[in-house]
Amino acid sequence: xxxxxxxxxxxxxxxxxxxxxxxxxxxxxxxxxxxxxxxxxxxxxxxxxxxxxxxxxxxxxxxxxxxxxxxxxxxxxxxxxxxxxxxxxx
Amino acid sequence: xxxxxxxxxxxxxxxxxxxxxxxxxxxxxxxxxxxxxxxxxxxxxxxxxxxxxxxxxxxxxxxxxxxxxxxxxxxxxxxxxxxxxxxxxxxxxxxxxxxxxxxxxxxxxxxxxxxxxxxxxxxxxxxxxxxxxxxxxxxxxxxxxxxxxxxxxxxxxxxxxxxxxxxxxxxxxxxxxxxxxxxxxxxxxxxxxxxxxxxxxxxxxxxxxxxxxxxxxxxxxxxxxx
Numbered sequence: 450x451x452x453x454x455x456x457x458x459x460x461x462x463x464x465x466x467x468x469x470x471x472x473x474x475x476x477x478x479x480x481x482x483x484x485x486x487x488x489x490x491x492x493x494x495x496x497x498x499x500x501x502x503x504x505x506x507x508x509x510x511x512x513x514x515x516x517x518x519x520x521x522x523x524x525x526x527x528x529x530x531x532x533x534x535x536x537x538x539x
Numbered sequence: 540x541x542x543x544x545x546x547x548x549x550x551x552x553x554x555x556x557x558x559x560x561x562x563x564x565x566x567x568x569x570x571x572x573x574x575x576x577x578x579x580x581x582x583x584x585x586x587x588x589x590x591x592x593x594x595x596x597x598x599x600x601x602x603x604x605x606x607x608x609x610x611x612x613x614x615x616x617x618x619x620x621x622x623x624x625x626x627x628x629x630x631x632x633x634x635x636x637x638x639x640x641x642x643x644x645x646x647x648x649x650x651x652x653x654x655x656x657x658x659x660x661x662x663x664x665x666x667x668x669x670x671x672x673x674x675x676x677x678x679x680x681x682x683x684x685x686x687x688x689x690x691x692x693x694x695x696x697x698x699x700x701x702x703x704x705x706x707x708x709x710x711x712x713x714x715x716x717x718x719x720x721x722x723x724x725x726x727x728x729x730x731x732x733x734x735x736x737x738x739x740x741x742x743x744x745x746x747x748x749x750x751x752x753x754x755x756x757x758x759x760x761x762x763x764x765x
Contacts, residue, residue: 475756476747476748476749477756478756504692504693506691511760511761527758530671532664532694533665534664534666
Protein backbone atom coordinates (compact mmCIF):
# COMPACT_ATOMS: atom_id res chain seq x y z
CA UNK A 450 0.00 0.00 0.00
CA UNK A 451 2.89 2.38 0.76
CA UNK A 452 4.09 2.18 -2.83
CA UNK A 453 0.59 2.89 -4.13
CA UNK A 454 0.37 5.94 -1.88
CA UNK A 455 3.78 7.19 -3.02
CA UNK A 456 2.73 6.76 -6.64
CA UNK A 457 -0.36 8.83 -5.86
CA UNK A 458 1.98 11.73 -5.08
CA UNK A 459 1.67 11.61 -1.31
CA UNK A 460 4.60 11.19 1.00
CA UNK A 461 4.13 9.44 4.32
CA UNK A 462 5.83 10.22 7.57
CA UNK A 463 6.85 7.61 10.08
CA UNK A 464 5.33 9.61 12.93
CA UNK A 465 3.07 12.55 13.56
CA UNK A 466 4.89 15.88 13.28
CA UNK A 467 3.90 19.53 13.24
CA UNK A 468 3.80 19.55 9.46
CA UNK A 469 1.86 16.38 8.75
CA UNK A 470 -1.86 15.74 8.38
CA UNK A 471 -3.34 12.61 9.89
CA UNK A 472 -5.65 10.88 7.41
CA UNK A 473 -8.09 8.20 8.55
CA UNK A 474 -10.29 5.84 6.61
CA UNK A 475 -11.73 2.83 8.39
CA UNK A 476 -8.86 0.95 10.02
CA UNK A 477 -6.28 2.96 8.07
CA UNK A 478 -4.39 5.82 9.71
CA UNK A 479 -1.64 7.67 7.83
CA UNK A 480 0.62 10.59 8.64
CA UNK A 481 1.13 12.40 5.35
CA UNK A 482 2.69 15.62 4.13
CA UNK A 483 -0.35 17.15 2.46
CA UNK A 484 -0.77 20.52 4.18
CA UNK A 485 -1.95 23.10 1.66
CA UNK A 486 -3.79 20.57 -0.45
CA UNK A 487 -7.56 20.21 -0.65
CA UNK A 488 -9.75 17.41 0.64
CA UNK A 489 -10.74 16.61 -2.94
CA UNK A 490 -7.08 16.17 -3.93
CA UNK A 491 -6.46 13.80 -1.05
CA UNK A 492 -9.63 11.85 -1.78
CA UNK A 493 -8.54 11.47 -5.39
CA UNK A 494 -5.02 10.45 -4.46
CA UNK A 495 -6.07 7.90 -1.84
CA UNK A 496 -9.17 6.58 -3.60
CA UNK A 497 -7.35 3.58 -4.99
CA UNK A 498 -4.73 2.79 -2.33
CA UNK A 499 -7.25 2.91 0.53
CA UNK A 500 -10.36 2.13 -1.53
CA UNK A 501 -12.04 5.29 -0.21
CA UNK A 502 -15.72 5.31 -1.05
CA UNK A 503 -16.83 8.32 -3.09
CA UNK A 504 -19.72 8.55 -0.59
CA UNK A 505 -17.47 8.81 2.46
CA UNK A 506 -18.04 12.11 4.27
CA UNK A 507 -14.88 14.22 4.85
CA UNK A 508 -14.44 15.32 8.46
CA UNK A 509 -11.61 17.61 9.62
CA UNK A 510 -10.98 17.78 13.35
CA UNK A 511 -14.52 16.64 14.07
CA UNK A 512 -16.42 18.86 11.65
CA UNK A 513 -17.78 18.00 8.22
CA UNK A 514 -15.99 20.04 5.56
CA UNK A 515 -16.38 20.72 1.85
CA UNK A 516 -14.25 19.05 -0.79
CA UNK A 517 -12.45 22.36 -1.36
CA UNK A 518 -11.29 22.64 2.25
CA UNK A 519 -7.57 23.41 2.44
CA UNK A 520 -5.76 21.17 4.86
CA UNK A 521 -3.42 22.63 7.44
CA UNK A 522 -0.52 21.00 9.22
CA UNK A 523 -1.58 19.29 12.41
CA UNK A 524 -5.14 18.64 11.29
CA UNK A 525 -6.87 15.28 11.13
CA UNK A 526 -8.86 14.40 8.03
CA UNK A 527 -11.17 11.44 8.17
CA UNK A 528 -13.18 10.01 5.32
CA UNK A 529 -15.96 8.37 7.30
CA UNK A 530 -16.31 4.81 6.15
CA UNK A 531 -19.89 3.70 5.55
CA UNK A 532 -21.54 1.64 8.26
CA UNK A 533 -21.56 -2.13 7.81
CA UNK A 534 -24.59 -3.55 6.13
CA UNK A 535 -24.42 -7.31 6.17
CA UNK A 536 -21.90 -8.17 3.55
CA UNK A 537 -23.20 -5.83 0.90
CA UNK A 538 -20.53 -3.97 -1.03
CA UNK A 539 -20.33 -0.18 -0.72
CA UNK B 540 -32.47 -0.70 37.75
CA UNK B 541 -30.48 -0.70 34.52
CA UNK B 542 -32.65 -1.40 31.49
CA UNK B 543 -30.77 -3.13 28.69
CA UNK B 544 -32.36 -3.63 25.29
CA UNK B 545 -30.87 -5.97 22.69
CA UNK B 546 -32.43 -5.16 19.34
CA UNK B 547 -31.75 -7.67 16.59
CA UNK B 548 -30.94 -11.29 17.34
CA UNK B 549 -29.25 -12.27 14.12
CA UNK B 550 -25.57 -12.99 13.69
CA UNK B 551 -24.33 -10.17 15.91
CA UNK B 552 -27.11 -10.37 18.51
CA UNK B 553 -26.71 -14.12 18.94
CA UNK B 554 -22.96 -13.69 19.45
CA UNK B 555 -23.41 -10.82 21.87
CA UNK B 556 -26.16 -12.21 24.06
CA UNK B 557 -24.48 -15.16 25.86
CA UNK B 558 -21.50 -13.20 27.24
CA UNK B 559 -23.70 -10.19 28.01
CA UNK B 560 -26.21 -12.29 29.96
CA UNK B 561 -23.43 -14.12 31.78
CA UNK B 562 -21.71 -10.85 32.66
CA UNK B 563 -24.91 -9.25 33.95
CA UNK B 564 -25.88 -12.35 35.92
CA UNK B 565 -22.57 -12.68 37.73
CA UNK B 566 -22.07 -8.93 38.14
CA UNK B 567 -25.09 -9.07 40.39
CA UNK B 568 -26.18 -5.55 39.55
CA UNK B 569 -29.90 -5.07 39.17
CA UNK B 570 -30.89 -4.97 35.56
CA UNK B 571 -33.60 -6.06 33.20
CA UNK B 572 -32.75 -7.50 29.80
CA UNK B 573 -35.24 -7.03 26.97
CA UNK B 574 -34.76 -8.83 23.67
CA UNK B 575 -36.43 -7.34 20.61
CA UNK B 576 -36.80 -9.00 17.22
CA UNK B 577 -39.76 -9.70 14.94
CA UNK B 578 -37.93 -12.35 12.95
CA UNK B 579 -37.98 -16.13 13.44
CA UNK B 580 -35.16 -18.66 13.62
CA UNK B 581 -35.03 -21.03 10.70
CA UNK B 582 -32.73 -23.87 9.74
CA UNK B 583 -30.88 -21.59 7.31
CA UNK B 584 -29.67 -19.51 10.29
CA UNK B 585 -27.79 -22.42 11.85
CA UNK B 586 -24.36 -21.75 10.29
CA UNK B 587 -24.03 -18.47 12.23
CA UNK B 588 -26.70 -18.45 14.92
CA UNK B 589 -27.07 -20.88 17.82
CA UNK B 590 -30.62 -21.60 18.91
CA UNK B 591 -32.35 -24.49 20.60
CA UNK B 592 -35.74 -24.19 18.91
CA UNK B 593 -37.42 -22.68 15.89
CA UNK B 594 -39.68 -19.73 16.50
CA UNK B 595 -39.51 -16.04 17.17
CA UNK B 596 -35.90 -15.05 17.84
CA UNK B 597 -36.61 -12.83 20.84
CA UNK B 598 -38.79 -15.44 22.54
CA UNK B 599 -36.45 -18.36 21.85
CA UNK B 600 -33.38 -16.50 23.13
CA UNK B 601 -35.22 -15.09 26.16
CA UNK B 602 -36.21 -18.61 27.14
CA UNK B 603 -32.64 -19.83 26.72
CA UNK B 604 -31.25 -17.00 28.85
CA UNK B 605 -33.89 -17.54 31.55
CA UNK B 606 -33.02 -21.26 31.72
CA UNK B 607 -29.29 -20.69 31.94
CA UNK B 608 -29.37 -17.71 34.28
CA UNK B 609 -32.37 -18.10 36.60
CA UNK B 610 -33.01 -14.90 38.46
CA UNK B 611 -31.84 -12.67 35.65
CA UNK B 612 -34.81 -10.61 34.55
CA UNK B 613 -35.35 -11.18 30.84
CA UNK B 614 -38.30 -10.62 28.58
CA UNK B 615 -39.02 -10.85 24.87
CA UNK B 616 -40.73 -8.48 22.50
CA UNK B 617 -41.53 -10.19 19.22
CA UNK B 618 -41.62 -7.07 17.09
CA UNK B 619 -39.44 -5.21 14.64
CA UNK B 620 -38.58 -1.66 15.66
CA UNK B 621 -40.64 0.90 13.77
CA UNK B 622 -41.33 4.62 14.15
CA UNK B 623 -44.64 3.58 15.67
CA UNK B 624 -43.30 1.46 18.53
CA UNK B 625 -39.81 2.83 19.20
CA UNK B 626 -40.98 5.15 21.99
CA UNK B 627 -42.50 2.19 23.83
CA UNK B 628 -39.40 0.04 23.31
CA UNK B 629 -36.67 2.52 24.30
CA UNK B 630 -36.95 4.84 27.29
CA UNK B 631 -34.62 7.41 28.78
CA UNK B 632 -31.55 5.93 30.51
CA UNK B 633 -31.77 2.66 28.58
CA UNK B 634 -28.69 0.90 27.28
CA UNK B 635 -29.38 -0.28 23.74
CA UNK B 636 -27.38 -2.86 21.82
CA UNK B 637 -28.41 -2.55 18.20
CA UNK B 638 -27.40 -5.41 15.93
CA UNK B 639 -29.47 -4.90 12.80
CA UNK B 640 -28.47 -5.05 9.17
CA UNK B 641 -30.43 -2.12 7.80
CA UNK B 642 -29.89 1.62 7.98
CA UNK B 643 -33.58 2.43 8.26
CA UNK B 644 -33.88 0.78 11.67
CA UNK B 645 -30.60 2.39 12.78
CA UNK B 646 -32.03 5.79 11.90
CA UNK B 647 -35.30 5.14 13.74
CA UNK B 648 -33.45 4.13 16.89
CA UNK B 649 -30.81 6.88 16.72
CA UNK B 650 -33.37 9.61 16.05
CA UNK B 651 -35.43 8.41 18.99
CA UNK B 652 -32.40 8.35 21.31
CA UNK B 653 -31.69 11.96 20.30
CA UNK B 654 -35.00 12.89 21.91
CA UNK B 655 -34.18 11.20 25.22
CA UNK B 656 -32.39 12.86 28.11
CA UNK B 657 -30.06 9.91 28.71
CA UNK B 658 -29.21 6.95 26.53
CA UNK B 659 -26.37 4.71 25.52
CA UNK B 660 -26.76 3.30 22.03
CA UNK B 661 -24.16 0.82 20.78
CA UNK B 662 -24.72 -0.17 17.17
CA UNK B 663 -22.71 -2.74 15.26
CA UNK B 664 -22.66 -3.79 11.64
CA UNK B 665 -20.40 -5.70 9.35
CA UNK B 666 -19.50 -6.62 5.83
CA UNK B 667 -17.75 -9.92 5.08
CA UNK B 668 -14.44 -9.36 6.93
CA UNK B 669 -14.75 -5.82 8.26
CA UNK B 670 -17.21 -3.86 10.26
CA UNK B 671 -17.81 -0.99 12.62
CA UNK B 672 -19.35 -0.16 15.98
CA UNK B 673 -20.89 3.22 16.72
CA UNK B 674 -21.37 4.50 20.25
CA UNK B 675 -23.92 7.24 20.81
CA UNK B 676 -24.03 8.53 24.36
CA UNK B 677 -26.46 11.09 25.73
CA UNK B 678 -26.41 12.46 29.22
CA UNK B 679 -28.63 15.15 30.72
CA UNK B 680 -29.96 16.09 27.29
CA UNK B 681 -26.46 16.56 25.83
CA UNK B 682 -24.70 14.49 23.21
CA UNK B 683 -21.44 13.18 24.62
CA UNK B 684 -20.75 11.57 21.25
CA UNK B 685 -22.27 11.86 17.81
CA UNK B 686 -25.54 10.21 16.87
CA UNK B 687 -25.47 7.38 14.35
CA UNK B 688 -26.66 9.71 11.59
CA UNK B 689 -24.40 12.73 12.09
CA UNK B 690 -21.44 11.57 10.02
CA UNK B 691 -23.22 8.77 8.19
CA UNK B 692 -25.53 10.03 5.43
CA UNK B 693 -26.23 6.43 4.44
CA UNK B 694 -28.01 6.11 7.81
CA UNK B 695 -29.48 9.63 7.86
CA UNK B 696 -31.03 9.07 4.44
CA UNK B 697 -31.44 5.30 4.28
CA UNK B 698 -32.01 3.77 0.90
CA UNK B 699 -32.92 0.39 2.28
CA UNK B 700 -36.12 -0.89 3.84
CA UNK B 701 -37.15 -1.89 7.31
CA UNK B 702 -37.52 -5.63 7.95
CA UNK B 703 -41.02 -4.80 9.13
CA UNK B 704 -42.04 -3.99 5.58
CA UNK B 705 -39.54 -6.02 3.58
CA UNK B 706 -40.59 -7.29 0.19
CA UNK B 707 -39.64 -10.77 -0.93
CA UNK B 708 -36.70 -9.37 -2.91
CA UNK B 709 -35.43 -7.49 0.10
CA UNK B 710 -35.81 -10.56 2.26
CA UNK B 711 -33.64 -12.49 -0.16
CA UNK B 712 -31.05 -9.68 -0.21
CA UNK B 713 -31.06 -9.67 3.58
CA UNK B 714 -29.81 -13.22 3.40
CA UNK B 715 -26.50 -12.08 1.95
CA UNK B 716 -23.67 -14.28 3.22
CA UNK B 717 -21.85 -13.25 6.37
CA UNK B 718 -18.90 -14.61 8.24
CA UNK B 719 -19.53 -15.94 11.74
CA UNK B 720 -16.15 -14.70 12.92
CA UNK B 721 -16.94 -11.14 11.79
CA UNK B 722 -20.23 -11.20 13.68
CA UNK B 723 -18.28 -12.32 16.73
CA UNK B 724 -15.67 -9.55 16.34
CA UNK B 725 -18.35 -6.87 16.12
CA UNK B 726 -20.27 -8.30 19.07
CA UNK B 727 -17.08 -8.32 21.11
CA UNK B 728 -16.35 -4.68 20.23
CA UNK B 729 -19.89 -3.74 21.26
CA UNK B 730 -19.44 -5.41 24.64
CA UNK B 731 -16.06 -3.71 25.08
CA UNK B 732 -17.73 -0.34 24.48
CA UNK B 733 -20.37 -1.16 27.09
CA UNK B 734 -17.71 -2.08 29.62
CA UNK B 735 -15.75 1.11 28.90
CA UNK B 736 -18.93 3.12 29.45
CA UNK B 737 -19.59 1.30 32.70
CA UNK B 738 -16.10 2.13 33.89
CA UNK B 739 -16.92 5.80 33.67
CA UNK B 740 -15.90 6.96 30.28
CA UNK B 741 -15.62 5.98 26.68
CA UNK B 742 -13.15 7.85 24.54
CA UNK B 743 -14.31 6.87 21.09
CA UNK B 744 -17.55 7.21 19.20
CA UNK B 745 -16.81 4.67 16.53
CA UNK B 746 -14.44 1.80 16.06
CA UNK B 747 -13.58 0.06 12.81
CA UNK B 748 -12.53 -3.58 12.63
CA UNK B 749 -10.91 -5.72 9.98
CA UNK B 750 -10.25 -9.33 10.86
CA UNK B 751 -8.01 -10.03 7.86
CA UNK B 752 -5.76 -7.09 8.70
CA UNK B 753 -6.03 -7.97 12.38
CA UNK B 754 -6.60 -4.34 13.24
CA UNK B 755 -9.09 -2.04 14.86
CA UNK B 756 -9.17 1.75 14.76
CA UNK B 757 -11.09 3.80 17.31
CA UNK B 758 -12.22 7.27 16.26
CA UNK B 759 -13.46 10.09 18.41
CA UNK B 760 -16.93 11.37 17.48
CA UNK B 761 -17.56 14.58 19.36
CA UNK B 762 -21.12 15.29 20.33
CA UNK B 763 -22.87 18.58 19.72
CA UNK B 764 -23.64 19.71 23.25
CA UNK B 765 -26.96 21.46 23.59
